Amino acid sequence: MTQPDSTPIPTDFCLALAQEAAETAKRFFRRPIGIDFKADESPVTQADRAVEALVRERIAAHYPDHGIVGEEHGIEGADRGRIWVIDPIDGTRSFISGHPLFGFLLAHLDRGVPQLGLIGMPMLGETYLGLRDGGASCNGSPIRASNQTMLELATVYINEGDKIAAQQPALFQKLLRIGRTRRFAYDCYPHALLAAGHVDVVVDYDLKPYDFLALRPVVTGAGGVLTDWQGRSPGLDYEGPVVSAATPELHDAMLEILKDHPAPALRPGG
Known part of the structure; x- marks a missing residue:
């Protein structure tokens, strides 16, 4: 190399x-x-x-x-x-x-x-x-992520909600009940809003490396957390869902919800 x-x-x-x-x-x-x-x-x-x-x-x-x-x-x-x-x-x-x-x-x-x-x-x-x-x-x-630690008070964005509803309907129903405020969205901007302190959680789905690798330093540099749904740091060898959270407490709460809906395995050869 x-x-x-x-x-x-x-x-x-x-x-x-x-x-x-x-x-x-x-x-x-x-x-x-x-x-x-x-x-x-x-x-x-x-x-x-x-x-x-x-x-x-x-x-x-x-x-x-x-x-x-x-x-x-x-x-x-x-x-x-x-x-x-x-x-x-x-x-x-x-x-x-x-x-x-x-x-x-x-x-x-x-x-x-x-x-x-x-x-x-x-x-x-x-x-x-x-x-x-x-x-x-x-x-x-x-910019700095919020200091919100309570999921029931959080502002939550659900990205690719149509795909989650179609492919994981039980999870989709759970997501509809979390947080104080929920919005549906797509793409990178909700993660930027989280880094800037306006959003507390972003659940994202069906991503490729070029969709999330730029997000990680922005979210973590602002004090937040971004991982896959099992809490791992996704790299070039990963395709699948991610979750961003403003605080470790919110991140832990989201992983507890997402743990029964595992992310796919790493791509062969990744």
Whole structure:
């Protein structure tokens, strides 16, 4: 395995990359664009491909010895010690329906561990940045998860609720009874809201590595917790559900609810 140096990635580079990605995505938003459907029936657009191509080009120019994993263009240099993970349009279904809560996700891993995560919200003008050992911010201002410890008082977001209802109806009924306030949502933004202290719990379902790896440093940098449904830290070798919580107490309470609905095993060869 190539062993690149461990020099920290400049946050200015990542923020500039997020700005370019946002400008590219906005050029396609609410305009006629080509839409294809992949084998799993998930949509992909010209915007997805254009954003990812741009980001890959910038990373390759600045860090040619790093690997890149992207949703649309696959894996390059998977055996390298430092890897970037890209989701160019997190929420393509939102994007193609004119809904502004799609995001841009970028993670940087050092030997499999996310060191930096970025959640960009192009149409909101918000960029959330989290560092494994350096806190979290939104547009440069520090953010912090809430100190809520009581699940019955929590604000809970349920992502991909339609899939949970269809595939795990008993669990879905349980989720409808937790917390003081519940909202249904999709994609990355609820996790950003948790890191910023507005949401206390996010239950998420049916994710790929590029969907959650950028979220981890943002949530944990803000003082929260993000794991799979068994309390494990998910990496590049994981696909499945995750749960974010503002405090360890809320996280423990959620794991107690989710423990009878196990996450799938790691992918073969992962």
